[in-house]
Amino acid sequence: MSEGVKKFLYVNRKAPHGTIYALEALEVVLIGAAFEQDVSLAFLDDGVFQLVKGWDTSELGSKNFQPTYTALGDYDISKVFVERESLEERGLTEADLLELTYEDEDDDWAEKSSIRVVSREEMAEIMAENDVILSF
Amino acid sequence: MSEGVKKFLYVNRKAPHGTIYALEALEVVLIGAAFEQDVSLAFLDDGVFQLVKGWDTSELGSKNFQPTYTALGDYDISKVFVERESLEERGLTEADLLELTYEDEDDDWAEKSSIRVVSREEMAEIMAENDVILSF
Amino acid sequence: MKLGIVVNEGPYTHEASDTAYNFAVAALEKGHEIFRIFFYHDGVNNATRLMVPPQDDRHIQQKWSELAEKHNLDLVVCIAAAQRRGILDENEMKRQGKDAENLAPGFRISGLGQLIEAGIQCDRLVIFGD
Amino acid sequence: MKLGIVVNEGPYTHEASDTAYNFAVAALEKGHEIFRIFFYHDGVNNATRLMVPPQDDRHIQQKWSELAEKHNLDLVVCIAAAQRRGILDENEMKRQGKDAENLAPGFRISGLGQLIEAGIQCDRLVIFGD
Amino acid sequence: MAMLHIVNKSPYETGTLESCLNHAREGDTVLLIEDAVYAAMKGGRAANALSAAKGVKFAALSADLKARGIGEDRIVEGTAVVDYGGFVDLVVANDKTQSWL
Amino acid sequence: MAMLHIVNKSPYETGTLESCLNHAREGDTVLLIEDAVYAAMKGGRAANALSAAKGVKFAALSADLKARGIGEDRIVEGTAVVDYGGFVDLVVANDKTQSWL
Numbered sequence: 001m002s003e004g005v006k007k008f009l010y011v012n013r014k015a016p017h018g019t020i021y022a023l024e025a026l027e028v029v030l031i032g033a034a035f036e037q038d039v040s041l042a043f044l045d046d047g048v049f050q051l052v053k054g055w056d057t058s059e060l061g062s063k064n065f066q067p068t069y070t071a072l073g074d075y076d077i078s079k080v081f082v083e084r085e086s087l088e089e090r091g092l093t094e095a096d097l098l099e100l101t102y103e104d105e106d107d108d109w110a111e112k113s114s115i116r117v118v119s120r121e122e123m124a125e126i127m128a129e130n131d132v133i134l135s136f
Numbered sequence: 137m138s139e140g141v142k143k144f145l146y147v148n149r150k151a152p153h154g155t156i157y158a159l160e161a162l163e164v165v166l167i168g169a170a171f172e173q174d175v176s177l178a179f180l181d182d183g184v185f186q187l188v189k190g191w192d193t194s195e196l197g198s199k200n201f202q203p204t205y206t207a208l209g210d211y212d213i214s215k216v217f218v219e220r221e222s223l224e225e226r227g228l229t230e231a232d233l234l235e236l237t238y239e240d241e242d243d244d245w246a247e248k249s250s251i252r253v254v255s256r257e258e259m260a261e262i263m264a265e266n267d268v269i270l271s272f
Numbered sequence: 273m274k275l276g277i278v279v280n281e282g283p284y285t286h287e288a289s290d291t292a293y294n295f296a297v298a299a300l301e302k303g304h305e306i307f308r309i310f311f312y313h314d315g316v317n318n319a320t321r322l323m324v325p326p327q328d329d330r331h332i333q334q335k336w337s338e339l340a341e342k343h344n345l346d347l348v349v350c351i352a353a354a355q356r357r358g359i360l361d362e363n364e365m366k367r368q369g370k371d372a373e374n375l376a377p378g379f380r381i382s383g384l385g386q387l388i389e390a391g392i393q394c395d396r397l398v399i400f401g402d
Numbered sequence: 403m404k405l406g407i408v409v410n411e412g413p414y415t416h417e418a419s420d421t422a423y424n425f426a427v428a429a430l431e432k433g434h435e436i437f438r439i440f441f442y443h444d445g446v447n448n449a450t451r452l453m454v455p456p457q458d459d460r461h462i463q464q465k466w467s468e469l470a471e472k473h474n475l476d477l478v479v480c481i482a483a484a485q486r487r488g489i490l491d492e493n494e495m496k497r498q499g500k501d502a503e504n505l506a507p508g509f510r511i512s513g514l515g516q517l518i519e520a521g522i523q524c525d526r527l528v529i530f531g532d
Numbered sequence: 533m534a535m536l537h538i539v540n541k542s543p544y545e546t547g548t549l550e551s552c553l554n555h556a557r558e559g560d561t562v563l564l565i566e567d568a569v570y571a572a573m574k575g576g577r578a579a580n581a582l583s584a585a586k587g588v589k590f591a592a593l594s595a596d597l598k599a600r601g602i603g604e605d606r607i608v609e610g611t612a613v614v615d616y617g618g619f620v621d622l623v624v625a626n627d628k629t630q631s632w633l
Numbered sequence: 634m635a636m637l638h639i640v641n642k643s644p645y646e647t648g649t650l651e652s653c654l655n656h657a658r659e660g661d662t663v664l665l666i667e668d669a670v671y672a673a674m675k676g677g678r679a680a681n682a683l684s685a686a687k688g689v690k691f692a693a694l695s696a697d698l699k700a701r702g703i704g705e706d707r708i709v710e711g712t713a714v715v716d717y718g719g720f721v722d723l724v725v726a727n728d729k730t731q732s733w734l
Contacts, residue, residue, distance in 0.1 A: 006522055011731070015542050018283045018567030021734075024443055026726070027482055031514040037522065044418040046542050047650050049570065054601030059594060059615070062290055063329040065724055090544060091575025096601075116585050124656040133731040135529060136410075142392055147630070149551070152644050153700050154668030155532075158632075163352055167384040173392065181551050182643050185671065190350055190702030198420055199459040203657060225644060229677025232451045233701075248552040260555040264533055266670070268391040271399060273624055280633070282412070285432045285444050287566045287596075288540070294595065304624075306590050314415050317447070320488035324498045333488075356414045357506060358450035358463075368454045374488060378511040380584035398538070399631040405726055410734070417667045417697075418641070424696065428717035434725075526724050528639070529732040546647050 008091075009130035012047035017062065022050045025136035026068050026097045033075035040130065041072075044083035044123055048090065051082065051097040066098070073102035073114060080114040083123045144183035148183035152201075153193070158186045161272035166204070170244040176266065180219035180259055183228065187218065187233040187251075187270040202234070202271035206215050209238035209250060219259045264269075275299055277309045280401030282317035283332035284325070289318055292400040293335055300343055308346045308390045311379075313319035313401065316354040321349070321376035333376045337383075340378030347379045348386045406520035407431055407439045410531030412447035413462035414455070419448055422530040423465055430473055438476045438520045439466075441509075443531065446484040449477070451506035463506045470508030477509045478516045534559045536626035540633070542568035543578035550581065552632045558587035563594045563614075563622055569600060575611045579608045593619060635660045637727035639665035641734070644679035651682065653733045664715070664723055668691035670697040673712045680709045694720060 010029055014021040032039060043051055050069070055062040072080070080100055087093065100114040118126065129134065146165055152158040168175060179187055183186070186205070193200040216236055223229065236250040253263065263269065276297055281288040296306055311318055325332050340347050347360060355368075361381050365373040374382065391397050407426055412420040426436055441448055453463050470503050479489060485498075491511050495503040505511065521527050537556055541548040549564075549571055556562055562585075564571055571578045572592045582590055591612040591616060597604075614622065623629055634637075638657055642649040651693055654699055659662055659680040663686075665672055672679045673693045698705075705714060705733055715723065 008518075008521060013734070015545070015567045015570065015600075017596070018540070020289050020443065020540070024483060028442075028514055028517060032518045034590050035515070035518050035522065037518075045569070045648070046570075049542075052601045054603070056598040056601075058598075059597065060287075060290060060599045060600070061294060061330055062287075063326075064599075077498075089577045090570070091573055091577070091579070094541065120655055124658055127656060127731060128636060128658055131729060131731060132527055134521065134527075135531075135732050135734050137591060144388075144391060148632070151646070151668045151671065151701075153697070154641070154643070156313065157648070158285060158494050160353060162382055164312075168391075171385070171388045171392065173388075181547070182646050182668070182671075185643075185701065188702045190704070192699040192702075194555055194699075196417075196420060196697065196700045197424065197460055198417075198700070199456075200700075221306045223676050227674055227678070227680070242311075256554055260557055263555060263630060264535060269399055269628060270387075270391065271401075271631050271633050275623070282444060282447075282487065291540075291565055291593075294616045295619055298621045302617060302620050305622065314444070317487065322488035322490055322502060322504065324488075324490075324494075324500070326482075326486075328474055328518075344440065352456075356456075357412065357447065357452040358452035358454075360452055360454075364454075370452055370454070371505055372452060374452065374502055374504060384519040395602065396629060398623055398629050399633070401540075401633040405724070421641075421666055421694075424717045425720055429721045429724075432718060432721050434721065526730060528724055528730050529734070530641075531732065531734040532641075544648070547645070 005038055008129040008132045009040050009042055010028045010033060011042045011133055011135040012050055013045040014136060015049045021136040023065050026065060028134065030075060032044060033077060039077055040079040040081060042081045042123060042126060043071050044086045047083055048086045048092060053098045069098055069100060072100060075092040078102035081123060081126055082115055082117050083120055090116045141174055142267040143265065144168060144268045144270065145176050145178055145263060147271040148186055148221045148267055149181040149187040150272060151182040157272040162204050164270060166211060169213060171173050175213055176215040176217060178259060178262060180216045180222045184218055184222045184228060189234045189236060205234055205236060209237060214238035214250045217259060217262055218251055219256055220253050225241045273395045274305045274307050274393065276307050276394035276397040277316040278399040279309065279311050279318060280313040280399065282314040288400040289332055296339065306345055307394050308348055308386065310387045310390055311349045312353050312387065316349045316357050316359045317374050319349045319359055319379040320374045322374050325378060337376050337378040348380050349381045351381050351383055354381055377389050403525045404435045404437050405529040406437050406524035408529040409439065409445040410443040410447060410529065412444040416532050418460055418530040418532060426469065436475055437524050438478055438516065439478045440517045440520055442483050442517065446479045446487055446489045449489055449506050449509040450504045451478045451503045459490050467506050467508040479509050479511045481511050481513055484511055500519065534626045535569060536622050536629045537562045538629060538631045539564055540570040542567040542569040543581065548632045553581060553585050556588045561589040561622060561626060563591045563619065565596055569596045569602060572607050572609050573602055574606050574613060582608050591622060635727045637723050637730045638663045639730060639732045640665055640669040643668040644672040644682065649733045654682060654686050657689045662690040662723060662727060665693040666691060667697055669702060670694060670703060673708050674703055675707050677707050683709050698701065698703060
């Protein structure tokens, strides 16, 4: 960790659309990306629903902000942790989720998946390792 | 049921203080009492916490609106149904609750308890018997 | 049928306002009468004309105001809930000695009796909240 | 210690604002520095000077404004969240072509970068929400 | 005297749907809207609650299913998918509504 | 590297406290504030979760207990009662905080 760089973890635990927290959390993540800190995103509990692909908000009449998740790689956000137990409880698998990718500058800019499905115990470790936890 | 009189049920399912719903529900009940409809109150789930006596909000700094519950009898509100299963889950008994009373005009204005602890099944029947359900 | 609608949450933060709006549009399309739409709790925040949502998103206050104008709807904002949350019309501004007001067109401020009256007058009352 | 505080819910509706206020007072009494208090989501609604709570209840906006004046606190309202919800100052009023503004004394409107900066600069960040 | 119960909370976050099902009676309908539509997703733990409820009809709002990427093939059998017009029809067809907030 | 977990939801309404306890680690502290103080009431079903959590310390905010009529005699053993100043001390004593919203 470079001097002056903090590890920021954005914790997403709420479903999208029913409330605005998912959308406004993303707005913080995008602004935060400009600050050159070490950034990770965590999705657990109902937060995993934020990554389920195939949104169509036209009948509801609200903004479809799903493309913003896909753009996270362009903001150099490459660490997206998704809790396995949360997926399983909800009958979801990784195949239900958006494909989020980033280009790895240490590997000749190869395109790689940003999503890492982790166990509950690993998620607890990730939380413990970070310096600042912004929860939504 | 007299002509033009509807049976109103106010359903309270949320704990007090954490959110404003308990307080603003009471404001509706007090205004509604002036309309000469048939009024009942239901307390279930975390709503039963609204009737736990002994509030002291001075350290928190918010308004203590517990006396308003005690005044419900003065507004001719005499039917307050509390769900037994909700009390039991929370380790509460009727002894933990406020004493709510009304004066029975059909019994020489004798002071009687407004609180009736009912089973979940009875609560479902009460809901079914009412015409308008205002939930908070 | 005569319908009453209650909106208990503010715009954008909860979906309740969107659901209520879409429900109201569908009810009107089916020929039902909407007796009144009552805004309570944070629902009063739907009525501020000062909101400026992003251009690629819906403008919830304008949607309500336009629907009210088109169908001559009665949009009532609870006065007690509105006072706590800083929603006022010109009358209230003067009465409370404030220097600004923010009520959007098509809304009016009135008492909780309007909610009870909707319960009495309507064939069905539908509540949208959190 | 240098503390940052985030308030994510509006006044009265959720207890978050009361808890954050009481926490801030206690932190100042213990001699800690409050680097910034950031209002996000519905938290921006704490900053309207148009609220008129019942006389027997606390006035949450005034409590924040007075605390800010007494201790020279930096109360920052997120501009994006505020626009959606109808909270604006005179600058924003002009920029958005609105005819009124409602920001209370002691609050200022700024961007989300102020929240990130608080996360970077503070020894601890404490979030109050729903 | 049938009732339309309206539920809008995710069954994975709150006990609201469970409480509703504990009070719904034979002939009643439970309409899932907003985040409650997740209850109708096949394979999820909450789907069992829908299968276990006897004598109660279920419906889910199409706009909310679509917004969340839940295709009709993912929905628990026996749950009707309705649009806002269908929501209005359910309100009319039942004697009263109760919103479980 | 201990963490202060702050929980503000009733354990009877949402699964927030349960999720927090699933992620809290040995040496961490869980502070119950607002409606979460109901978790610390003796005799309630949620009190078992507190007893079952190993290696985690619990505290509850006095202002929220008093506002809800929960006397100190009703609180699960081993749960510390702290005022707002004690809340500040817990924030300082731990390396970071996580609010479970």
